Amino acid sequence: MLHFEDFPAGRRFEFKPVEVKAEEVIAFASEFDPQPMHLSEDGGKASILGGLAASGWHTSAMMMRMLCDSYIREAASEGSPGVDSMEWKKAVLAGDTLSGNCTVVEARVSRSRPEIGIVRLRAVVNNQRGETVAICDYANMIRCQPAGETA
Amino acid sequence: MKLSDLHPEGTRETIGTVIFTAEDIIHFAEKFDPQPFHLDAELARQSLFGGLCASGWHTCAGWMKCFVPYWLGEIKRLAKEGVVAPKLGPSPGFRDMRWLRPVFAGDTITYFVTFVAAKDLESRPGWRINTIFCEGENQDGQPVIRFESKVIEFP
Numbered sequence: 692m693l694h695f696e697d698f699p700a701g702r703r704f705e706f707k708p709v710e711v712k713a714e715e716v717i718a719f720a721s722e723f724d725p726q727p728m729h730l731s732e733d734g735g736k737a738s739i740l741g742g743l744a745a746s747g748w749h750t751s752a753m754m755m756r757m758l759c760d761s762y763i764r765e766a767a768s769e770g771s772p773g774v775d776s777m778e779w780k781k782a783v784l785a786g787d788t789l790s791g792n793c794t795v796v797e798a799r800v801s802r803s804r805p806e807i808g809i810v811r812l813r814a815v816v817n818n819q820r821g822e823t824v825a826i827c828d829y830a831n832m833i834r835c836q837p838a839g840e841t842a
Numbered sequence: 843m844k845l846s847d848l849h850p851e852g853t854r855e856t857i858g859t860v861i862f863t864a865e866d867i868i869h870f871a872e873k874f875d876p877q878p879f880h881l882d883a884e885l886a887r888q889s890l891f892g893g894l895c896a897s898g899w900h901t902c903a904g905w906m907k908c909f910v911p912y913w914l915g916e917i918k919r920l921a922k923e924g925v926v927a928p929k930l931g932p933s934p935g936f937r938d939m940r941w942l943r944p945v946f947a948g949d950t951i952t953y954f955v956t957f958v959a960a961k962d963l964e965s966r967p968g969w970r971i972n973t974i975f976c977e978g979e980n981q982d983g984q985p986v987i988r989f990e991s992k993v994i995e996f997p
Contacts, residue, residue: 722903722907724907724910728932738931739931739932746906748906751899751902752870752874752875755875756875756876759877764876768877770891770941771898772940773898773940773941774989775938776935776936776938777937780935
């Protein structure tokens with residue numbers, strides 16, 4: 692189990708590549724963001740995105756899954772207070788393969804709850820051409836190593 | 843008509859409501875955010891949250907789920923008045939998102955949008971980038987989420 696002490700500034704976690712499937716783009720959009728460019732290839736081609744494109748919220752959710760699989764599920768994570776910024780830099784199209792990484796920017800112990808650390812990270816999501824499609828600066832609350840235990 | 847003509851700065855519009863059932867919370871989390879407090883009521887009780895609660899990304903997606911039909915309704919409403927609604931394009935992102943309180947299973951979240959400002963895009967005549975403030979609150983009127991978003995508007 693990873694604790695706060697395992698997140699020094701500069702530590703990086705790599706994302707496993709994930710394919711963006713057309714049916715998943717459409718399923719997410721049907722439920723949360725039913726705009727034409729997220730619902731069909733034709734709708735996407737008619738938009739400035741150039742093809743069936745994932746909702747930015749879907750890209751965010753896929754990034755969250757990559758974060759979970761890269762470190763959160765192994766960590767004593769207690770959720771997040773928020774996201775300082777999310778940039779959707781390029782269209783994520785059906786058939787793209789996303790990968791990337793997240794890097795610890797800053798880590799400090801919570802002033803109000805000394806058993807919790809607040810870790811600030813930057814996640815970068817890239818496509819198969821090496822283009823960055825999303826950049827996210829966010830915070831993660833992670834429990835400190837319990838006293839008396841060694842890492 | 844421009845978005846800034848339609849909604850003067852600071853006007854808060856209610857855009858809709860989403861009920862977060864335990865089933866929906868777990869379904870979203872299994873796919874996108876498989877952490878114990880989003881998946882299992884018992885494990886959630888042992889977490890800082892204290893109960894099964896929605897992924898923050900699920901709470902965000904709820905805002906969009908309300909905004910799309912709200913905006914389609916606005917387009918129709920304006921058309922009846924003979925007004926062409928502004929065309930809104932993809933968003934380049936958002937900032938200062940705060941998950942202020944957990945959204946627990948059974949909560950009903952009402953979402954809002956407030957028009958904040960507009961700026962002309964120098965590179966594309968007629969295009970503007972709008973700043974909007976987005977919020978959600980629970981059935982007790984407590985804020986659960988807020989963020990500032992950008993929306994492109996084009997002729």
